[in-house]
Amino acid sequence: MVEEATLEVSDADELITDEELQEKSKGQLIKKAGQFRDRRNELNQLASSRASDRDDLNAKTREKVDEAQEHREKRDELNERVQEHKEQRNELNAKANELFDKVDERKGDLELDEGKDLDELKEDIEQLEFKQQTEVLSPEDERELIEKIENKREEYQKRKETLEDNDDLEDLVDEAEEVRAEASNHHEKVTELADEAQQHHNQMIEAYREADDIRDEADEMHESFVEAQESADAHHEAFVRVQKRLRELDKQEEEERKDERAAKQEEAREEAEEIYERFKEGETVDTEDLRKLQKSGLL
Template sequence: MAVAKEHDVEELDESDNVELTDDKLENGSKGQLIKLAGQLRDRRNELNQMASERASKRDDLNAKTREKVDEAQEHREKRDELNEQVQEHKNKRNELNAKANELFDEVDEMKEDLELDDGKDLEELKEEIEQLEFRQQTEVLSTEDERELIEKIEDKREQYRKKKDKVEDSGELEGLVEEAEEVRSEASQHHQKVTELADEAQEHHNEMIQAYREADDIRDEADAMHELFVEAQEAADRHHEDFVRVQKRLRELDKKEEESRKDQREAKREEAKAEAEEIYQKFKEGETLDTEDLMKLQKTGLL
């Protein structure tokens, strides 16, 4: 027999049950049967009370099961709602990343058109010029070496000026880069939302699983409590059936007693009538009757 885990119930002690045998029913005296009927009635009432308490606890457990299932359903709905939002942000993120990639491709094409990717960037050229100028100022060089160094500095300065002019003429490029970076940043924000919402959806999923597990556990308790209810109710029903059988037997005995008393009364009447007729015959024959004889005649209506 399964036992409910968290709900203590009074154990059904079968030794307290009242047994009715055919021999007791058929051969027991009226007094014995009256006593037995009382025992069966009292035990039936105890068992009915026990069954009622177990049914109430079973119903409470079933209600808690439904509450847990409802809780799980709420988490399921919230999870599904969040997953829909995750998909929406994913789609937006992918759309923006695709757009950002297109813009960065345009940036690369524009750079190639402006030849901004050729050679070194402005910062590198500026640093090289400063190093060459520092060398010119601090080192003792031959006339030939100094002339070569000056030519080199001038060449670097010319490269710097040309690249700077190209950069200054590329305002459109800067705007395109800024737009691409903004689109990429927006895509990153949607990716962050994807991560946050997915984590929240997973939490609701975990809560849903936990609620379903708890519902299963409580349902098991409710099923066990139902078995205990059935156990007590069946025992109560059996005691009630036996109580009814004893009551029926007592009515049969009462009927027999009444019939026996009726037969006795009838026999007494017949006896009295016969005695009165005998007295009346004596009276007709001229015998003197005493008071008792006269009363017997009056009772039978012969006088």
């Protein structure tokens, strides 16, 4: 694993200068080339690892964004249903209000709003009868109580007959109450769906927040990737520069060898000519001299 602190170099000139290229020996340059090559490979491996980590993080970011979008779509769908139920609730409440207004109007026409309803009258009668049966009363108080009971019974019977003659009023009340109950059902649905929509909204916000956090990590990893890749490129460039210098040195050595061979050939040719001149003048030459003459082509 390449340490973070070693990724400072971003310029090949900082790794090896032109002056160093000229001054270092071939052996030193070969060692440097190996170091640059190995370091380049390490950095390329690190850059590849970081690129892979970055891509994984970007994929996770996309997953979170997709998740947030799903919650958004679900929220919007639920909000549409909330609006539909609201409209139905409001329409039903308006209808119920109209029906109850008609009930009140009908009761006003029948003067049913004055006094108590049948259930209340029945309860009053039962209480008075219970009092008559359980309490000890004076004759005068008992007559007053009996008179009250009779009056309540007459009022009860009268209101009952009035209502029985107006069955449509009771039907109107039932209809109004049914409509109001239906409106209440839609209101409950509005509350239920609105709560569910809010949950999806909260989950959407959380998913977007997580996506932003992961995206920040991915951006940091990308910067690390670029840093490692640039350092790898710098080491590769330094390696190439050293290789180029090594080729120049090889070429120089080859030229020097050629010059050395040419010089030796020229020296051998001059020596052979000198031997040949001695040979022509009748001097005795030994076997080695003859070999040199043969090699030079003079014999």
